[in-house]
Amino acid sequence: MSLNSEIAASKIFTEEQLAKYIIDATQEVFSTMIMMDASGDYPLREPVNRFKCSITGMVGFAGTYSGVISIHCPVSLALKITSSMLGMECDEVSEDLNDAIGEIANMLGGGVKQVLSKGGLDVKLSIPTVISGEDYTVNSLSDIDCVVIPFKIDDDKFLVGLTLKKED
Amino acid sequence: MANILIVDDSSTMRKIISRSLRQAGLPVDEVFEAGDGIEGLNVLASGKTVHLILSDINMPNMDGLEFVKTVRGNGNTVPIVMITTEGGEEIIKEALGNGASDSIKKPFTPDQLQEKLGGLL
Numbered sequence: 001m002s003l004n005s006e007i008a009a010s011k012i013f014t015e016e017q018l019a020k021y022i023i024d025a026t027q028e029v030f031s032t033m034i035m036m037d038a039s040g041d042y043p044l045r046e047p048v049n050r051f052k053c054s055i056t057g058m059v060g061f062a063g064t065y066s067g068v069i070s071i072h073c074p075v076s077l078a079l080k081i082t083s084s085m086l087g088m089e090c091d092e093v094s095e096d097l098n099d100a101i102g103e104i105a106n107m108l109g110g111g112v113k114q115v116l117s118k119g120g121l122d123v124k125l126s127i128p129t130v131i132s133g134e135d136y137t138v139n140s141l142s143d144i145d146c147v148v149i150p151f152k153i154d155d156d157k158f159l160v161g162l163t164l165k166k167e168d
Numbered sequence: 169m170a171n172i173l174i175v176d177d178s179s180t181m182r183k184i185i186s187r188s189l190r191q192a193g194l195p196v197d198e199v200f201e202a203g204d205g206i207e208g209l210n211v212l213a214s215g216k217t218v219h220l221i222l223s224d225i226n227m228p229n230m231d232g233l234e235f236v237k238t239v240r241g242n243g244n245t246v247p248i249v250m251i252t253t254e255g256g257e258e259i260i261k262e263a264l265g266n267g268a269s270d271s272i273k274k275p276f277t278p279d280q281l282q283e284k285l286g287g288l289l
Contacts, residue, residue, distance in 0.1 A: 032275040033184060086183055096180065103178040106226075107274050110253025121258040125226055127177070 018147040018162055019043050022069075025111030026151060026160050029104060034084050038151045038158075047148050048072070048159060049139050055097065055132035057105030063123040065116045067144065067164040069108050071101065075132065077156040093132060102128035112162060169197035170219035170289045175208040175235060176201075176251070177227040181274070185222060185251060185281075192278040195289055205230025209238060218246055220288055223268075225252040225259060233263055240267035247288045251276070 023040035030038040055078045058070040073081070075093060082090040082100040090096055105128045117123040131138070140146060144165040151158050172189065174182045179201075186199045200216060202208040204227045212218060221239070225232035236248050250263045250271040260271045272284050 029275045032277050082180075085180055087187055099178055100180040103180045106178070107253050110274060113253075114256065117256055121256065121262075125253070127226070127228055 013145060013164065015043055015147055018145065018164065019149055021112055021115050022108075022147060022149045022160050022162055025108050026071075026149070028111065029107045030153075033107065034081055034104075036081065036084055036153050038153050041150045041152070044148045044150060044159075047140075047146050047161065050135070050137045051133075052135050054078075054136075055093075055101050055130065056136075056138055057101035057103075058129045058131075058138075059105045059109035060126040060129075061109060061113060061116075061123050062126075063117070063167070065123055065164060065166055067162065068140070069105065069112050070138070070161045071105050071108060071158065072138070072161070073101065073158040074156065077153065077158055080153075080156070098130045098132070102130045105130075108160065169195045171198040171200065171217050172196055173200045173202065173208060173211055173216075173218045173221045174223075175203075175205065175221065175227070175232065176224040177203050178224075179203075181224070188276070188278045188281050189285075192282040192285070194282065194285055204228055205232065205235030205238070208235055209242075212239065212242075212244060220285065221246055221248040222251050222272075223248055225250055225254045225263065233259075233266055236263060236268050237266040249284060249288070 030036050051072055053075050055075055056072045058068050060068045078097055078101055079090050082097050085100050109125045113123050140163050144163050146163045148159050148161040174185050176182050182201045189196045200211050202211050206229050223232045247269040250268050253274045270284055
């Protein structure tokens, strides 16, 4: 079992490092599995925790590092993403929509895990959780490193966030 | 033509894998789906002819590592390829030790499926 040497050497990530991991993992998932090009931007100065007419997919990880990776997406864009993933029209909130967003979160979690742990046994991923609604908030109750990257697909926007803490 | 069993708790991923197999030009006949290892074992126990199993690792009820171990424990030698976000070498080593034939990391492209699975079908 071996940690990525770069990661093991630094207890605290720079915002640039975390932003790069998020952008790389997100663009890989979108280009290979969804057939959409998502362009990432600079991290937001303040985390966003209130969402309207949106859907959020989250995967937690625990072990040497703990935290959550999440994707927050307007329902209108989530429907386009799901339609592209499944190769069929998806025009309403359904089990397919929840499953697709959950699976994207799962693949993003896998991408980040690969950076944190080369061996794979020292960081465990949770089963994805999906929430959606007309108006809801998502809060982290711990003061740990948090980076939120805004992405664009044509004129649509979505967010990918990562909270991360190295356990002692 | 080959019958494939896809074991993954995500119905979206099962559909993507099924579509990608055909996009890759692999000789696929029937595709059976299972949502976890227990459902996968039920498909095999039903007597359906399966030529290749593609299994996720991180699943509820029975994960992919336990599923592979159980399939091999039952004396079934059908090739099993793990398709998973769990790309860590230790987990893959454990899957191979349990009897898996190979692994593919999600996200993947149809070309990667062709490269990994072409020789098994």
